[in-house]
Amino acid sequence: MWRAPRIRLLLWHASAAIPVLGAAAAFYAPALARTGGVWPAPLDDVYIHFGFARAAALGHPLSWIPGNGYSSGGTSLTYPLVLAPGYLLGFRGTWLGLFAALLACAALLDLCRSLRRLLAPRAGPGAASSGWVAWVAPLFVVAVPLLDWSWFSGMEVALLGAVLGRALVAVRRVELAPPARRPAEQLRVGLLAALLVATRPEAIALAAPLAVAAAHAAGSLGAVASLARASLPAALLLGAHATANRALTGEWGAAGAVRKLILANPYPTPLEKAVEVIKNLAALRVQALESALGGPSWALLLPLLGAIAALARRSRRLAVPLLIGAYGSLLLVALNTTARYQNLRYAAPSLAMLLIAAALGVEALARRGRLAAGVAAALAFAALAAPSVWFARQIDHFARASANIAGQQVEVARRLGARAPRPRRVLLGDAGAIPYLSGIPAIDGLGLGGYRGMPFARASVHGVPAVVELIERLDAAERPDVFALYPSWWGGLADVFGRRVDAVKIEDNVICAADEKVIYEADWSALAPPGERRDGVVDEVDIADLVDERAHRYAFPSPRGGWVIGAVLPGGGDGGDSAPRFDAGRIIPEGREQSFAIGSAAAISRGPAVLVLRTDGGGPIALGVAVAAGGEVRVEVPERPADRWSEIRVPLRDVAPGDRIRIRSLLGTFRSFHVWLLRP
Structure with a gap:
């Protein structure tokens, strides 16, 4: 009689395993047939978890890619740690998906x-x-x-x-x-x-x-x-x-x-x-x-x-x-x-x-x-x-989605991995399979992968030019030399800084953001060298560079204002340089204002200074500039040419580190790209 409860328990486990394993087979078998043997993953986000798991297995927990530093972009803190033993046991590449499948079945039985x-x-x-x-x-x-x-x-x-x-x-x-x-x-x-x-x-x-x-x-x-x-x-x-x-x-x-x-x-x-x-x-x-x-x-x-x-x-x-x-x-x-x-x-x-x-x-x-x-x-x-x-x-949707990921993301990873010379670093947007399977270091322009504490996630919300501003902060050798992007997601980056060299297009797309992912070679020549500083500048604010904005407690008019924009125009360097130069900025609608605090480390004592504002072409506008609680000075700005950067100079009588400068658009829309504070 003592055997009866044990037999009932065994029978219950068998009765539980049948629907769980049967459902697993019902989903995985058709998907395997669609992917041509690549273990099915109906979401590219699966490979993001795999990337975190690989990094953890290699001794870099809470990193998406070893060397990128801490990332808070993983949607699960625990799941990559549970997957990591599978990587150590030899489930590498797409086969980590098999380990994940076994884990899923075990979890459901539990x-x-x-x-x-x-x-x-x-x-x-x-x-x-x-x-x-x-x-x-x-x-x-x-x-x-x-x-x-x-x-x-x-x-x-x-x-x-x-x-x-x-x-x-x-x-x-x-x-x-x-x-x-x-x-x-x-x-x-x-x-x-x-x-x-x-x-x-x-x-x-x-x-x-x-x-x-x-x-x-x-x-x-x-x-x-x-x-x-x-x-x-x-x-x-x-x-x-x-x-x-x-x-x-x-x-x-x-x-x-x-x-x-x-x-x-x-x-x-x-x-x-x-x-x-x-x-x-x-x-x-x-x-x-x-x-x-x-x-x-x-x-x-x-x-x-x-x-x-x-x-x-x-x-x-x-x-x-x-x-x-x-x-x-x-x-x-x-x-x-x-x-x-x-x-x-x-x-x-x-x-x-x-x-x-x-x-x-x-x-x-x-x-x-x-x-x-x-x-x-x-x-x-x-x-x-x-x-x-x-x-x-x-x-059917599971199978088609898995075929989409295998046919696009996995294929892009294969092509990038086969390129000669091997790419140094790839820029992508929240794509997991590409860096995981190619083994190429990456920067996630959407910020979920994390990169050395830089605010890519926040920048991607503000706009693509804000992402470019962060890339401008990197040393030339650290900037991505290839992109793997959806062109429609990255207007102003892929078409401005990239040269199309390859593409992977899928049919019957049900899960990817677009049916075509394009590979570009990068050209960052329009970016300023890191650390470049204009002669005579005691402080500056690079508008739409979120690191610089945070350091200066910059405020833009929100909501319904402050939209990030970008342009590449000549005349952006010091000394009348005519080479095209990128800069990002923000739109300040009429009647709204932007403001910032002069940095505490600014090399200036209280006294007069010159405020220099960079903008692009457009019709006449009027600005109101005020320092701290002082009165507002009206500045009339005439029409500017559309084919080059223009500068607006505003003399300031009395400024000091910590003072807050307010710039209000009195007439028309002001496109604000950069601010310098110069000695008079």
Whole structure:
């Protein structure tokens, strides 16, 4: 008789493995056929994780590429560390994807085990009626094809699912533990909640209510101490990460937040930003929480079952946090500019939480007797069957997307790796496969890869010319000598500083930003040499160079102003040099102003100076210039030629380091590119 429980457990594991491994095979096999044997990756972001994993394996954790320095651009702190052993074991190149696939299957099976522990009947009324729910739990894990697409994509979602399952089990352990063990169990919840946040930042929407649930189960323990044990690990993690970001990049937020959050864009008004968030929410709700679940009517089943779990005494401590986490994380990802793209992958955690809450609801209903168990079975069958109509389409999309990545990003990496002479450094935009597979060092112009603490992420939000300003800061030998870019994304860079030498174009594009990625050879001759300084200058502000702007506490009119622009015109050097010279600047609309503080290290004592403003061609304008709290001086600027840089000179009577200079556009739009302060 002692063998019976062991046999049942083995049978349960077999019954769990069949749907998980079957779903994995259903997605991977057609994709392998489409990629010609390259391990499928339906998102290039998968290779970004692989790059972080390789760097970690080589002794450079939290770096995208060894030598680039710290990067806050990884969307998951933990996932690359879990992948790194695979790289050390010999899963190199695209075959690290196989290790990621094995890891995903193991993580999903672990999630199924956690669900079994949560759903297994305990002694009491209704235990016999609900015993079958634990056996169908694995079906809840793989029932939604849109979620399966993300489970098996090679991204961190499956790992998040495993951590999520263990965190829920930890909360249940707090409920059942004797008082002497509860503090340790609460701390376990806190550590797993921190791990959730480290795996996906928007999981904070679940981590916080889970901590409250663990504290609520304190019983005779103090509520404040219980909440501290369950919440402090995640809070300390967030604080440590923000502090590291600030110290190493100058930003409190991670590069992904700086680059992708709608709120980080300085140009739209608050109302315009709110409209974008609403659009994202609408798309996520309709496409991920309705259509993907079988349609508007069928989609109500998961929230309904989750609500039943929230009302049941045995499951409410888990169900309520899951429902709050599902909709809270959806609200957080709606702040992401890319939320409604990439096959709605950002909605995957919300779907996982809703499915687990629904499974708890089925178990809660089934415990109420045979009739209720029959209703629970019918609802479970309907909730699981309704999304199945999308399996064929999602499997096909997975295969086509994987073929896109293999045909474009992987192919560009192969061509760059085969170039002779070997490129020194490639400039790209948030592309993971190219540097990972080619082995060529790279700078990510969008900033997610990080490069020696320079604010590429913030610059890319402000505009392409701001990115060029940062490249201008690099030594000539450090600047990228090739680009691999989408031309439509990089107007003003690829067409100005690059010469097209190759391109990879794919058909049937369903996932890449464009069907053609172009390889350019770089020509940076229009950039100023690093450290170049004009004669007689005691201070200067290079407008749209975010490093220089930050040093001078520069302020531009925002929103609806201060847009970054760039130009290459002659007459930009000292002494009347006629060679074409690049400069970036900002548009100051009529009636608006820009301002900056004279640097504390400026080689000037209080007294007169000359303010020199660089602009380009255009009609007559008028500027108002004021120093500190002094009166404004009106400066009339005549029409300027469009084919060269022009300078506006403004005598200042009394300035000193730390003084704030305000430049207001009184008439017309001022295109401000550079400011120098000269001795008179």
